[in-house]
Amino acid sequence: MKQLNRREFLRLSSLGFGSAVVLNVLGGCAGFTSDRSFETNAQFTHGVASGDPLSTKIIVWTRAISPDGEHATVTVQLALDESFNQPVYEKGLLSTNAERDFTLKFDVINLEPDTTYYYRFLSKDNISPIGRTRTLPVGSVETVKLLTVSCSYYSAGYFNVYKEAAKVENVNAAIHLGDYIYEYGPGTYADEDAVAMNRVMQPEKEIIELDEYRQRYAQTRSDEDCQRFHAAHPLIAIWDDHEVTNDAWNDGAENHSIKEGEFSARRLAALKAYAEWMPIRPPVDKDITSIQRSFIFGDLVNLSLIDTRLAKREQQLSYSTFTEKETGAFDSSAFYSELNRTERELIGKESLETLERSFYYPTKWHVLAQQVLMGEMHLPAPIVSQQISNADYGNLAYKAQTDPDKLTKQEKNILNSPNIPYNLDAWDGYPAERERVLQLYKKYDANLVVLSGDTHNAWMNELFLGQWKIGHEFACSSVTSPGLEKYINTTAEDETGTVQALSGLQYCNLVERGFMTISFTPSDVIAEWVFVSTVKDQNYHVLTDRTHSVRIASHT
Ligand SMILES: [Fe+2]
Structure with missing residues (x-):
């Protein structure tokens, strides 16, 4: 028999823990060996998923319902090949029950770094679909x-974007940025085609209680393309607001009233369902209310995930609070004094300290994955207040260039209005906190890449601190939720003008749904946005002429 090296010895030693079996594949002699006679013939109703990969550990997930509706008992198996001819890991007697909505998560340990594994669950005669996953690389990484x-809103469209994202090869990890x-x-909201698409929300009401959140996850995960996406890539997930309710902050939300009960109870119910259904590992013990965590890809990428939504966020400002009801007069000095208040928090002091600790481990790229747009999006006040449409404002600006003498007094007033933050729910509503974060990356002279979601459109921003360029922000479009094209009728023709009008903005797609890949090497990063022709029909195609790539060189 082959001499065991230290790693193999440690792996075999793990046999002493629970009933995990780490199989000696190199000898080629072992198969899966667990005693499965206790299993319950559970049905695997919602596919499989994996997530939060580390170099030697990975979370695997399924949902198993036994015929009697009581607890289900299953076995998980991992192999190096899709046919399971090269088995490497098996653990039996995993169980789940109604207490956790029959979801089952298991943290597989003692795996090899940078290795692709296939996994499945068994319960007597039933076998789950097969998932593919991958551990993180270590050491020098190329x-x-x-x-x-x-933003994968089930009732807004088919999950064509998930279907395409599942086809992408050589992905180390997929990141869901929330909603x-x-x-x-x-x-x-945006479900006008839900009946025609047979995608009406379940339950047919706004969800508030734990069981209702669970039903919504079950419906979303019943979608085959969603299951395909999960089976294809390990997922690293963070929540945004809609996992609880619209425009949430740390102790309230725009879409929550006291008639619906205490916000803290709703939030806890929502986060319990999230913990049950998402393949994530709580960063601190069993605390399901925290998602701040990090993943190290050798010496190349430090991926930090932060919570801009529920952890410390102060309530968003609203222009209406500073606008006189009768006259419509806007108190800009009161507004800006509150907006720029230095104590205004979005992620909080502890999060900043955790981010600072991420520099103890040197990597070429520092990636900050979070929910809302960080780049400045300041637009003319008449557009933000919807006094004038984007297109009409553009026409006025053109008139000012070509025929300035014919501008009326009112038109001049519109053109002379200041630019103000477009979205006070984003980092634009928390400028002091944004400055603290950017200061941190400046202090360590890091190659900063920010990944954002939330807006339902695609963007790329340069991030500035005064005259200093600190990093770049890459924001993906949504899986289904509609973007600006629905609310202010933007078209592809508006994109060049928008990029020119907004300082820092380098690229945008204001029309289509899609995903983004981002590839890192020691010398550069390449982002690629991919879009689909429609989400209202399962007959669709990838809009290859709208695929867009950007390359950024490392500055260190
Ligand atoms: Fe969204």
Whole structure:
């Protein structure tokens, strides 16, 4: 028999823990060996998923329902090949029950770094679909490829974007940047085609209680393309607001009233369902209320995930609070004094300290994955207040260039209005906190890449601190949720003008749904946005002429 090296010895030693079996594949002699006679013939109703990969550990997930509706008992198996001819890991007697909505998560340990594994679950005669996953690389790493998605609103369209994202090869990990589900009931938001698509929200009401959140996850995960996406890549997920409710902050939300009960109870119910259904590992013990964590890809990428939504966020400002009801006069000095208040928090002091600790481990790239847009999006006030459309403002600006003498007084007033933050829910509503984060990356002279979701459109921004360029932000479009094209009728023709009008903005797609890949090497990063022709029909194609790539060189 082959001499065991230290790693193999440690792996075999793990046989002493629980009933995990780490199989000696190199000898080629072992098969899967667990005693499976206790299993319950559970049905695997919602596919499989994996997530939060580390160099030797990975979370695997499934949902198993036994015929009697009581607890289900299953076995998980991992192999190096899709046919399971090269088995490497088996653990039996895993169980789940109604207490956790029959979801089952297991942290597989003692795996090899940078290795692709196939996994499946068994319960007597039933076998789950097969998932593919991958551990993180260690040491000197030449390339890392991530894929980002956000905003997968079931009733707004088919998951064509998930289907395409599942086809992408050589992905180290996919990142869901939030709004995996939406809380709305039918008829509230962007579900006008839901009946025709047979995608009406379940339950047919706004979700508030634990069981309702669970039903919404079950419906979303029943979608075959969603399952395909999960089976193809390990997922690193963070929540945004709609996993609880619209425009949430740390102790309230725009879409929550006291008539719906205490916000803290709703939030806890929502996060319990999230913990059950998402293949994530709580960063601190069993605390399901935290998602701040990090993943190290050798010496190349440090990926930090932060919570801009529920952890410390102060309530968003609203222009209406500073606008006189009768006269419509806007108190800009009161507004700016509150907006720029230095104590205004979005992620909080502890998060900043955790981010600072990430520099103890040197990597070429520092990637900050989070929910809302960090780049400045300041637009003319008449557009933000919807006094004038984008297109009409453009026409006025053209008139000012070509025929300035014919501008009326009112038109001149519109053109002379200041630029103000477009979205106070984004980092633009928390400028002091944004400055603290950017100062940190400046202090360590890091190659900063920010990954964002939330807006339902695609963007790339240069991030500035005064005259200093600190890094770049790459924001993906949504899986289904509609973007600016629906609300202010933007078209592809508006994109060049928008990029020219906004300082820092380098690219945008204001029309289509899609995902983004981002590949890192020691010398550069390449982002690629991919879009689909429609989400309203399962007959669709990739809009190859709208695929867009950007390359950024490392500055250190
Ligand atoms: Fe969203």
